[in-house]
Amino acid sequence: MRIDEAVVHDLSHELGNYFHKLYYWTDYIRSGANDLGPDSSPAQALDETMHRLQAFLNLALEYFQPVTLNSVRLPVSDVARAFESLLRGENPEATIETSCAGEIADATLLVDTQRLSTGLRIIARLLGGGTDTTLHARFGTARAGGGEALEVVLSASGGAADAAARRAQRVVEWAVAARMLEIHGGKLVTSEELPGSASCVLTLPLAI
8 A cells, every 4th residue: 555655744744733732722721711702612622623633533544544445336327426416515505517428427337435435525525615616527438547437527616715725634635535546446636726726637447
């Protein structure tokens, strides 16, 4: 299993940020200070930080999990519908546009539904935004690894999330999403050069 040192570095950096916040709120509570206003409290802030840390650790551990797949055969049309549902679920205020027609819709994939869903949900969240965002997903075919593959071109336009925000955590999240595709023999290529604009292309080998 390939481990990217840059991802490990960003993971370590983000863990350091979380522990810094935990120490800060612990010291804040010990000091007896309570100047956060009536709608918040240091105990609540500490609790929220701990829950975010737990969620981040659960996500990061996916990057190091041994590869054991429980694969089933699914038509691309089912995967497309599931991904559209994830896009809408993670971005309820955004406009979702998908295209999956022709022969690719009837083609099949061998996928571990839990692992693939994890990767696609992360992608849906990272590309997402608010009411001014439009998410596009186009399903087609491509040549990859000497065979036919499903190619999904995804883009976000309008009010997409700022790619500079919490960069270290986003790097880890993109890496986990890429891992979920790599263990299926696929690939994820991302682009987040400009705030308000993000895109990625993912491929998955078609089942023979």
